Amino acid sequence: MTLEIKNMTKAYGGLRVVDDVSITMEDNDIIGVIGPNGAGKSTLFSLVTGFLDGNSGSVTFQGKELGAASATVRAQAGLVRTFQVPREFSHMTVRENLMAAVPDQLGENLLNTFFRPGQVARQEVESAAKVEETIAFLKLSAVADVPSGSLSGGQKKLLELGRALMTGAKLIMLDEPFAGVNPVLIGELSEKIRELNARGIGFLIIEHDLGALSKLVHKMYVMDRGRLISSGDPAAVLSDPVVREAYIGGGVT
Amino acid sequence: MEAYLIAIGIFAGIYLLLALGLNLQFGMTGLINFGHVGFFCIGAYTSALLATNGVPVALSLAAGGFAAMLAAWPLGVVSIRLREDYFAIASLGFSEIVRLVVTSEGWLTKGVQGIPGIPRIFPGVSSQMQSMLMFGLVMVLCLLAILAMRRIVKSPFGRMIEAIRDNEEAVRSLGKEPAGFKMQVLLLGSLLAGVAGGLYAHYIGYISPDQFIPFITFQIWMAIIMGGVGRISGTVAGVIILMTFLEGSRFLRDVAPFIPEVAMASIRLGVIGLALMLFTIYRPQGLMGDYTKR
Numbered sequence: 001m002t003l004e005i006k007n008m009t010k011a012y013g014g015l016r017v018v019d020d021v022s023i024t025m026e027d028n029d030i031i032g033v034i035g036p037n038g039a040g041k042s043t044l045f046s047l048v049t050g051f052l053d054g055n056s057g058s059v060t061f062q063g064k065e066l067g068a069a070s071a072t073v074r075a076q077a078g079l080v081r082t083f084q085v086p087r088e089f090s091h092m093t094v095r096e097n098l099m100a101a102v103p104d105q106l107g108e109n110l111l112n113t114f115f116r117p118g119q120v121a122r123q124e125v126e127s128a129a130k131v132e133e134t135i136a137f138l139k140l141s142a143v144a145d146v147p148s149g150s151l152s153g154g155q156k157k158l159l160e161l162g163r164a165l166m167t168g169a170k171l172i173m174l175d176e177p178f179a180g181v182n183p184v185l186i187g188e189l190s191e192k193i194r195e196l197n198a199r200g201i202g203f204l205i206i207e208h209d210l211g212a213l214s215k216l217v218h219k220m221y222v223m224d225r226g227r228l229i230s231s232g233d234p235a236a237v238l239s240d241p242v243v244r245e246a247y248i249g250g251g252v253t
Numbered sequence: 254m255e256a257y258l259i260a261i262g263i264f265a266g267i268y269l270l271l272a273l274g275l276n277l278q279f280g281m282t283g284l285i286n287f288g289h290v291g292f293f294c295i296g297a298y299t300s301a302l303l304a305t306n307g308v309p310v311a312l313s314l315a316a317g318g319f320a321a322m323l324a325a326w327p328l329g330v331v332s333i334r335l336r337e338d339y340f341a342i343a344s345l346g347f348s349e350i351v352r353l354v355v356t357s358e359g360w361l362t363k364g365v366q367g368i369p370g371i372p373r374i375f376p377g378v379s380s381q382m383q384s385m386l387m388f389g390l391v392m393v394l395c396l397l398a399i400l401a402m403r404r405i406v407k408s409p410f411g412r413m414i415e416a417i418r419d420n421e422e423a424v425r426s427l428g429k430e431p432a433g434f435k436m437q438v439l440l441l442g443s444l445l446a447g448v449a450g451g452l453y454a455h456y457i458g459y460i461s462p463d464q465f466i467p468f469i470t471f472q473i474w475m476a477i478i479m480g481g482v483g484r485i486s487g488t489v490a491g492v493i494i495l496m497t498f499l500e501g502s503r504f505l506r507d508v509a510p511f512i513p514e515v516a517m518a519s520i521r522l523g524v525i526g527l528a529l530m531l532f533t534i535y536r537p538q539g540l541m542g543d544y545t546k547r
Contacts, residue, residue, distance in 0.1 A: 051422065087423035089416045100416045101427045107409030108429075110437050114404065126410065134279030145353070167427050 002027050002202050003079075008057030010040075017043050018054070019226035023172070023204075030193065030203045032213045032234065033039055035223035036247050041206045042084055044223070045173050046244055047082040050074040062170070076103070078170035082177070084206075092150030094140055097148050102167035110214040128245060134162045138192065153180035158189065171202040174208055178209040190216050214238060215231035222247065259384045261500055266391030268490045271473045272450035273485070274442030279474075280483035282438045285341035288328075289473055292321040293350030294465035296440025296450025298355060298362060301371045301460055306518030310374050314451040317419055321447025322440045324351075329436045348467060356462040374455045386458055394452070398445060402485050418483075447536045448455065461508035468538040472499075475525060479532045485516060490540045498525045 003025040010018040018040040026033050033041050046052040048059050050071035059066045061079050084124075088099050105127065106112045107120035135144050138158045143151060148159055157177050164172045178186045179191075190212060193203055207213040214220070214234035222230040222237060224246040230237050237243055271293060278284040298319030304310050332343040355362045362368065375386045393450045405411045416424050423429050454460045472495060480491020502521040506512065513518065532539065 049426070051425075070430075071422075071425045072428055072430045075426055080428070081426055083423070087426075089419035089423065091419055092412070092415055096412055097416075100412050100424075103428060105409045108413050108434070109412055110405070110441070111411050112411075113408040114401070117404075120408065125424045138347070163423075163427060 002029065002059075002062060003048075003193075003204070004060040005044075005048055006058045006060070008044065008054050010043055010052065010060070011023040011056045016226045018047060021057075021223070021226075021228050023231075024195060025202060025204060028200060029219065030197055030205065030217045032078070032217035032220040033204065033206045033223060034208070034210060034213065034220060034247065038225075039223040040226040041223055042175055045081055045175055045204075045206065049079060049173060070244055074214055075167060075169075078168065079173070080164040080167050080169035080171070081173040082157070082160040082164060082175055083126070084175040086160050088148035088151070088152070088156050088159055088251070091147060092228075093145050094148050094151070094162075095144045097159055098134055098162055098166050099124075099127055101163040102130065103167055105228075131162055131166065134165055137165075137211055138162050139188070152181060154185040154189075158185075165201075169201065171204065172196075173204045173206075175206050176208065177205060178207055180211055186212050210238065217238075218223065256381065256384060259388050261496060262388050263391050263452075265492055265496045266388070266395050267453050267456075268473065268476065268495065269395050269489065270391075270398055270445050270452075272476050272480075272492050273395075273402055274445035274449075275403070275431045275473050275518070276477045276483065276485070276488040277402060277445075278438050278477055280488070281406070281418065282414040283337060284435055284438060285337050286344045286439070286442065287341045287467070287470055287485040288344030288348030288351075289345070289442070289446055290465050290467060290469040291344075291351040292325060292446035293450040293453070293469065294348070294351050294448030294462075295324050296321040297454040297460050298368070298450075299366045299447070300451030301454040301458075302361070303370060304455065305370065306370045310372055310376075310455060314374070314448065314455070317451030317454075318444045318447035320547045321450065322444040325439050325443035326436075329439045333432050333435050333439065345467060347468075348465075348470065352462050352465050355465070362434065362462075365462060367459055368454075369461065370460045371458045373452050373458070373542060374452075387452075391452060394448065399485060399489075405424070410434070410437075413446070415478060472525075475529050477539075479529060479539055481541035484539075484541050487541035489540050494523070494528070498528055 005023040006022060008018055009016060021044060035041055043052065047054045050069055059075060065138045066074060090098060106116065106123050112120055135141055139162065140155065140158060140162065143155060146222060150157065151159065177189060181189065186209065193216060197203060205213065205217065217234055219232065220234045220237045221228055222243045230240045230243045271289060275286060275289050277287045296317035299320040300313040303313035303316055328344065328347050332340050335343060356364055371384055375383055376388065378386065413429065414434050417434055421431045476491035476495040477488055479494045480489065481487025499521065502524050505520065506517060534540065
């Protein structure tokens with residue numbers, strides 16, 4: 001089991017924004033999390049990735065209880081998230097963004113920078129080669145040297161996925177990867193996710209584009225007002241009357 | 254006139270060391286340090302006290318830089334994880350504490366009387382030669398600092414601090430801890446400020462607490478903002494602009510001799526303030542700012 005979220009709860013005062021949510025994910029799963037705005041999906045992501053502390057509940061990743069591990073430690077363990085509003089390093093180019101994500105860089109230590117420049121330079125060449133592969137894979141070559149702040153919304157989503165890949169993530173949590181992305185690019189992005197999944201990377205995806213999501217995921221969870229109200233096969237979930245009542249209001253797009 | 258220009262050159266070099274440190278901290282990393290003068294003060298007092306008690310000047314200068322760096326460490330430990338604006342307040346408080354300690358611990362620092370008779374760096378030469386050698390030393394140190402900054406900018410470390418400036422949470426999401434990088438940047442900037450403090454103390458030969466007021470910090474801030482935040486060339490340009498205003502406004506007296514000395518000091522400040530405002534309105538990226546980005 002890759003990821004086990006157990007009884008996760010987060011309350012602000014009396015308001016339980018995430019209420020006793022449990023989700024389990026097998027290796028190589030692609031799982032969707034849907035729900036109306038304010039259902040607590042992004043908060044759940046922050047809890048799982050250590051950006052927020054929960055009131056109760058636990059997260060187990062690849063057999064290890066994460067406890068109070070920081071966001072940094074969780075990411076190092078291979079549990080990497082993206083953000084609903086992309087957080088690219090806006091003054092840096094696409095290539096620099098990806099280079100920054102490479103783990104264990106010698107040159108990130110000032111002493112190595114000054115006293116072991118040869119080794120640092122060699123590692124930079126290796127990292128640059130990996131970055132080129134990622135750029136080619138995500139078809140970002142045309143904008144590789146553009147400051148990432150000037151990319152389109154879809155390109156920023158791709159860049160965030162690329163950065164997550166560069167870290168060597170084992171499970172990538174995507175927060176609305178299709179929001180603001182044109183339909184053609186959504187198709188391509190879905191294809192990339194399938195390809196990466198075939199290489200062994202798991203995905204947990206928050207998304208409002210139910211049409212695109214239901215084609216992609218193996219299983220879907222539905223949240224409403226902090227609670228899980230339904231889960232299972234995408235088709236079954238989308239026709240569940242409880243879900244239609246809470247979220248879709250009658251029609252599936 | 255020549256002696257005057259050399260004196261200005263020495264001060265400009267000392268300011269440049271301070272500004273390069275602050276540019277690394279704020280310009281490249283986004284660390285808002287309002288307490289830079291505190292490290293300048295620690296460097297000056299450490300070097301002055303050691304040298305007046307017989308320690309060789311070269312050693313005392315190095316000790317000044319090291320002491321400033323050492324003093325930055327506890328500040329970093331308690332406050333580097335604060336949000337940037339809170340770190341600004343903590344660092345400003347730190348520099349004021351340093352000044353108050355120096356003022357009140359008279360047994361060590363001679364309090365408000367200050368420390369006179371700080372040995373020159375080059376003993377046994379004429380005062381003109383002293384200035385020339387001092388100018389040379391300051392310029393060499395500035396050059397070394399600039400080369401070090403360039404190396405940093407081009408390194409993976411430089412890339413990571415730029416990423417931290419752009420978005421700290423995204424850095425954490427990639428499994429990197431911003432605090433460690435910010436700490437190193439704080440220490441390095443303080444080392445530069447400490448060395449600058451030592452040079453200052455030995456050059457003017459007398460230091461007292463009222464030379465280390467927060468206004469010095471903000472002069473350095475003005476320099477890097479006017480020159481272009483985050484760029485080494487901008488830092489150099491900014492210091493030149495600052496010195497031009499600081500010193501140039503002195504000559505206003507020749508043009509307008511009827512203005513009393515006290516009013517003149519205020520006018521000089523006003524002129525710099527006006528320049529800063531005009532820069533932020535018409536050239537927000539500074540003189541050497543990067544116009545391809547932002």
